[in-house]
Amino acid sequence: MHLADRSEDVRAGQPENVPDPFSPQGERRVAILMSAGHGCVRGILRGIRNYARTQEAWTMICGVAERADLSRLRDWAPDGLIALPPEAKRVRRVRLGGPLVVLGPVPAGVRAGCVVPDDRAIGAMAAQYLLDRGWRQFAFLGLDCWWSNPREAGFRRELEARGCVCSCLHTGPDRLERWPQWRWPGAEDMLVKWVRSLSRPVAVLAANDLLGIELAGACAHLGLRVPEDVAILGVDNDDLVCEFCRPTLSSVAVPWEKLGYEAAALLAGMMEGQAPPPEPVLIPPVDVVTRQSTDALAVADPAVLAGAKFIWTRFPEAVGVRDIAEAACVCRRTLERRFHAALGRTVHQEITRCRLARAKQLLAQGQGRIGDIGRACGFSTTARFCAVFRAKTGLRPLEYRRLIAPPH
Secondary structure, eight states, rough: OOOOOOOOOHTTOOOOOOEEEEEESTTTEEEOOOOOOOOOHHHHHHHHHHTTTTSSSSEEEEEEOOOHHHHHHHHHSSEEEEOOOHHHHHHHHOOSSSSSSSSSSSTTTOOOOOEEEEEEHHHHHHHHHHTTTOOOOOEEESSSSTHHHHHHHHHHHHHHTTOOEEEEEEEOTTGGGTSSOOOTHHHHHHHHHHHHHSOOSEEEEEHHHHHHHHHOOOOOOTTTTTTEEEEEEHHHHHHHHHHHHHSOOEEEEHHHHHHHHHHHHHHHHHHTOOOSSSSSSEEEEOEOOOOOOOOEEEOHHHHHHHHHHHHHHHHHOOOOOOHHHHHHHHHHHHHHHHHHHHHHHHHHHHHHHHHHHHHHHHHHHTTHHHHHHHHHOOOOSHHHHHHHHHHHHSSHHHHHHHHOOOOO
């Protein structure tokens, strides 16, 4: 998509410094330089739009600043710009003025604000999620680029703190731009060879959802079961991408709308004369959305597996530890001891975890009343549900829904 053609014949030939008759007095012209081809960018654009609705006179155009568009953009004279790093380089190269907010690393020599996801926190959240599900062998599939590398670093650091190691494979940084035509001679062989070499069962963090899809394809080619042999976790939670994957792809949810909103708010301050902050504004991840690709426990203890399966099927009911121990064919004390040894939590904590996991799934669908969701997940009252949810996530259920549910 190219920059919008803002009535070129009307503006052509206008004397300089003559107000545009189509522009309201006090207008702020904002150029948003990014392609809307990926789900994360569409989320960012929704956030920018939501902020713009709070302003009286923002006029926006959106597109990719290719060489042929730059002179038109300069004639439009934007008061501020929001751009991805490649676009930021282009607009500054032609000395296009106005405050700039970059959604990524700020190019050298460019004065700009910066708003980015907290990629290290994304990696750490992914590691903790997989550790909680019992995996002890890990791998990372990523790109050698500015957002993938810190995700790997956060992932590895959290694992190393728990005494675990991680195998890694990096693909070319241009791979994402060519999706869905990613493949080139030898690429599939490289990925398949790497997956075949991994000790199993293994949990793999893919740096984004698109790489998660490709990894699922490599597992299918090798006849490996997902998640039993290879659990796959993506990043971005692009719901269309995740639901098209087979099996459906679990993913770390990044609040792209919040990122876009904060970028627009930062730009508004800069257009009023505020200096850009000296450090990037980091937007933390929301949570992991569980789908089929990680929906299993990686434990060998048959009593723990039997007890966990009983909990998964009966957690909305008022089940007790004695009921679960009977289903696992062990005494209560033995079950508690082996549960803690395998998963690092008690049976009661596992019941609460399952209830919250199901509640998060229902909230992520964006429908249903909060009280109905709480009761469907085994909480006796709405107040109890909200209190436990906030204690575990730091968010009220409605706040969680607003951050994570796809737009309808």
